[in-house]
Amino acid sequence: MLFQAVEHLFDPTLAAQALPVRNEYVLRMQAAFSLLDWLADQPRQAPAGSIWRTVAAPRSATWDDQALRDHIVRLLAEILRQDGPERRALRQHLRNALRVDDLTVDRLLWEAPRALLLEVAPTLMRRLFRDWRLAWPTPGHERDRFTPDHPLPDFAPRALFSDLNLPELEIVLPPSRNGDPDSLESMPLQQGLSQLAPGRVTRRFGDDYGGLSHWSPVSAGVTDWNLPVAAYAEASQALGARRGEGAAGFVDAIVYRPWRIRVDRARPDVIGVTSNSQLAWASAFAAQGAAVEIAPPARTAWRTFVRGRCPSSPLPRRRGGDTVRDRRARRPTPSGWRSTSRRYCVPRCGRRPGGGWL
Secondary structure (H helix, E strand, C coil), rough: CCCCHHHCCCCCCCCCCCCCCHHHHHHHHHHHHHHHHHHCCCCCCCCCCHHHHHCCCCCCCEEECHHHHHHHHHHHHHHHCCCCHHHHHHHHHHHHHHCCCCHHHHHHCCCCCCCCHHHHHHHHHHHHHHEEEEEECCCCCCECCCECECCCCCCCCCCCCCCCCCCCCEEEEECCCCCCCCEEEEEEHHHHHHHHHCEEEECCCCCCCCCEEEECCCCCCCCECCCCCCHHHEEECCCCCCEEECCCCEEEHHHHHEEEEEECCCCCCCCCCCCCCEEEEEEEEEEEECCEEECCCCHHHHHCCCCCCCCEECCCHHCEEEEEEEEEHHHHHECCCCCCCCCEEEECCCCCCCCCCC
């Protein structure tokens, strides 16, 4: 029975498939792009320019687009301030561009998550008005996150099938050949921390030639070592004291968000290409928004376990509530470390200045 109609293995009949263009997750990303299209289509006195480039990054000394920035800020202020002709024109543009009804347009404009008038437009206006400068900057992190040629990274993906709103980690790679400059790559934050755990050798960026691999180096000749966060992450942001639960129970520590990590070439005479390590994680959950009281139904077995009302459920996402999950790592666990001439340590992200959790 397994090999009946074997010709269909080589000439199969595939059912037609359609993209989920009416999926609300997709619609909200397309609405962010439609907002940029609408901004570009509005009449202006400013000289011609690139909306895509202007709203993606701070001002550049080689690109004078201040008049266009002022024009975009004025339009955003009009659609946010009142239900005037600009907002009505935006509503009409969304209806025509996305081919949706008025009820769907209202949801895209006002309802969480990523509502156009409550999140997307205010965020874009703030970044343009402040030129991406933060209200409370920290050393090495004076501006809001931006990616050249990628406007609104919080609300729209870089490519059609990319993930949305993944906090990215920049990786600085040393030159693979003498005379070449350093190169810059980016990865999702959690994936980057897992791939570049201290002591782990990766071939992910070694496509220039065979045998090229990278790692975040650790010291040799010691069995335990406090690794300052500043020594692992070239640029990071302190998030404050957090409490999380891991394999060792609940712990409190200062947490840092790494923005940039510099890696080194893994030399075969120093560390083996199969050397591996993984981070030990701790997690915490926090409900956002007011609780919703739910009375258990009369005919349910749960009434024997839940008495009265249950006030602990957070608001649904559609009503502005959320559940925040924090994950942080303190130390890597070695697995199959192999060096050619040295003994390597187990680094810890210490509590001394410059240390903490990632």
